[in-house]
Amino acid sequence: MRGESTPRLREALEEDIVAGHLRPGQRLDEVSLAARFEVSRTPIREALIQLAASGLVEIRPRRGAFVVLLGPRALIESFELMAEIEAACGRLAARRATPEDRAALAAAHAACAAAVADADAARYYPANAVFHQAIYAATANRVLAEEARRLQVRLQPYRRLQLRVPRRMEASFAEHEAILAALLAGDGAAAAEHLRAHVLVQGERFMSLLGALQAETDADAEAG
Amino acid sequence: MRGESTPRLREALEEDIVAGHLRPGQRLDEVSLAARFEVSRTPIREALIQLAASGLVEIRPRRGAFVVLLGPRALIESFELMAEIEAACGRLAARRATPEDRAALAAAHAACAAAVADADAARYYPANAVFHQAIYAATANRVLAEEARRLQVRLQPYRRLQLRVPRRMEASFAEHEAILAALLAGDGAAAAEHLRAHVLVQGERFMSLLGALQAETDADAEAG
DNA sequence: AGGGGAGATCTTGCATACATGATCTTGACT
DNA sequence: AGTCAAGATCATGTATGCAAGATCTCCCCT
Structure with missing residues (x-):
């Protein structure tokens, strides 16, 4: 073998x-x-x-x-951690992004824009992941980037459900615009704040979706 | 078995x-x-x-x-990640610390003070770890706290060398005072900044120490 | 004399075997 | 009929066996 x-x-x-x-x-x-x-x-x-x-x-x-089946509490906490890590990435990336990093960020953003234009959620979510990874790479800190990537993977199974949140894609993309602008302007504090909010709002919408699904499941269970 | x-x-x-x-x-x-x-x-x-x-x-x-032998670059990056994580912990802990958390923070700080008074570095470093863990606990976010603890453990083998940095204990303790004050005042932004600086300065002093040790080792190697 | 290579040796990576604790089944008792 | 317990069954945790790659050694060659 x-x-x-x-x-x-x-x-x-x-x-x-x-x-x-x-x-x-x-x-x-x-x-x-x-x-x-x-x-x-x-x-x-x-x-x-x-x-x-x-x-x-x-x-x-x-x-x-x-x-792993993250409970509601662990999910909230994980999104909160993710928000803090991404904020840190944004802070550092805004200060350190090389011209290559900036080009990669713009390209990833463009890919997201294309998916939004086609209303193609199945394409948006991978593009979204690439955009975030471009931010991690721009921190010029591989340890931090690796940590961010690991958390992203860990939350991936739960993010899939977000495909069902109406108009989430457009909202996410609008947030990306603000993030990208802050990054390209070299404004670390703004990038951090936009990213933190971006991830936290994802977490919140996700949690309410989870609540709705749970209620639905409960109803099914009672009906069956 | x-x-x-x-x-x-x-x-x-x-x-x-x-x-x-x-x-x-x-x-x-x-x-x-x-x-x-x-x-x-x-x-x-x-x-x-x-x-x-x-x-x-x-x-x-x-x-x-x-x-694992972290190279200089990985060490710098790890300390930077640690600084960001601890800053996040400080931000959240300042807003959420319960009376019990505050008591634990004060007690851990007092233990550090006792070690400083006795100029007992061997006792200060564990007390320092406890103080930081009290901050993690006060975030009311177990996922984040666990992440912080893991990083702390990962850097532990390298921190030991800091025992050799002159007057580091007193400086560290002074920084703790500012951190504790911000936490107890509920000032998340200040707590985050103090913690970030606290960890980064640790990293910087550590790196220069490492440089000195490296030079020493090289000299020994040449002499031997 | 120094460098390179073939063979020996050692260690890892995987497969298999076995023992203990967990789970499931069955049957007796209330 | 429902519940609980004892035994059967099964999966995990650990030990051991085996093959292939890595390292080391020693000798040959330049």
């Missing part, structure tokens, strides 16, 4: 979780996964441990591994 | 690294560790993977595990 199957497994599982193929709360059985990927339990276990460390999976001793 | 040896191993290794028993850059041989802890390689491997995820260890494929 050629080596290095663990990284492949980790990426495949991460992809499945982030893409929503594996739902939050779902149990991840080592034996089934081993069968599915045609490897032994050992590399599966190692991949699961890594995913647990990155916050996508929770391992309960002797009980198994589960796709 | 009764189960659950991996968490114990992880903590023991983390302790050894943070306490400086295992030096940055040192190789961690699975077989030796297994012999030392009287377990098989399997739980050792799993503990190492977890430590790699928390940033204390680096695993190079097919090459083995090494205690």
Whole structure:
């Protein structure tokens, strides 16, 4: 067997979780996964441990591994942390962005604009992620950028639901405009504030959506 | 063998690294560790993977595990990230600290004061860590607090060297006074600024210390 | 004498085996 | 009929075995 199957497994599982193929709360059985990927339990276990460390999976001793299901409180707190991290990125990026960084930011913003023009939400969300990653890169701080990226991945499974929030895409894009302007103007404080608000409002809208979905689910449960 | 040896191993290794028993850059041989802890390689491997995820260890494929040795650039970036995280903690803690949180902050500060009065650096540094953790706790955001704690642990092996910076303890304590005052006054912006500066200055002093030590080592190498 | 390469040795990465704790099933009792 | 307990069943946690890559050594060649 050629080596290095663990990284492949980790990426495949991460992809499945982030893409929503594996739902939050779902149990991840080592034996089934081993069968599915045609490897032994050992590399599966190692991949699961890594995913647990990155916050996508929770391992309960002797009980198994589960796709992390963030409760309302943990979700709020995670969005708050994300808001602070992104604000920090904005502060630093505004001061340090190189001409290349600025070009990348503008290009990512343009990609978002194209998606908005086509009202193509399925294209907007990846473009949005790229825009944010361009901000991380412009901080010239890889440790910070990596931290931001990890949090982004961790929240990805929940962001997907936002596709259902009406007119969220247009609102998000308008916020991006203000963020980009502040960044290009080198105004760190403004960029930080716009980013903080941008992420927090996402979190809030998401939470209210979650409440609506929960009510819906409860109603279904009663009806059924 | 009764189960659950991996968490114990992880903590023991983390302790050894943070306490400086295992030096940055040192190789961690699975077989030796297994012999030392009287377990098989399997739980050792799993503990190492977890430590790699928390940033204390680096695993190079097919090459083995090494205690992470942050280069100058990564160190600067890590301190910068820490400064931003702590600033965020300060902002939120100033607004949200409960009476219990305030009491804990005051108590931690008093412990620092006692160590300063006795000029006892060995006691000051743990007390300092407790003070900062009290700030994290006061944010009422466990996700953020956990993130801060993880970074604190990650930088711990390097902070130890600061014991050698002259009058650093007094300077640190003076900065704590300003931080505590802002927190108790509910002034989030001031608390954030004081904390950011506090951590950044730590990082800067640390880096210059590192430069001095490096020069010393080089001189020794030439002399030897 | 120094550098490079072939073979030996060692370590990691993965597979498999086994034991213990968790879960599920079944049956008895209230 | 419902509940609880004991046994069966199963999954996890750990140990051990094995193959392949990395490192080290030593010798040959320039």
